[in-house]
Structure formats: structure tokens, C-alpha cells
Amino acid sequence: NTQLVELVGVIATYNMVSRFLVALEVTPDQH
Known part of the structure; x- marks a missing residue:
């Protein structure tokens, strides 16, 4: 149960x- 939680x-x-x-309109491309 703990794993499920x-x-x-x-x-x-x-x-x-x-x-x-x-x-925030943040995209991975801007990283």
C-alpha cells in the first residue's frame, strides 16, 4: 500500500x- 501511495x-x-x-509557458527547448 505504501508503494501505491x-x-x-x-x-x-x-x-x-x-x-x-x-x-508559465516554459518549454524544455528554452532550457
């Missing part, structure tokens, strides 16, 4: 960060 947490964090970057 960690997996869900990682996915939720990734989605939140990706949306945040998209909101």
Missing part, C-alpha cells in the same frame, strides 16, 4: 508541476 503522490506532484510550467 508514493506512486500516486509522485503522479500528483508531476501533474501539478507540469501544469505550473505550462502556465
Whole structure:
């Protein structure tokens, strides 16, 4: 169960960060 919780947490964090970057219009090409 702990692995499932960690997996869900990682996915939720990734989605939140990706949306945040998209909101800032940041693209990997600019890195």
C-alpha cells in the first residue's frame, strides 16, 4: 500500500508541476 501511495503522490506532484510550467509557458527547448 505504501508503494501505491508514493506512486500516486509522485503522479500528483508531476501533474501539478507540469501544469505550473505550462502556465508559465516554459518549454524544455528554452532550457
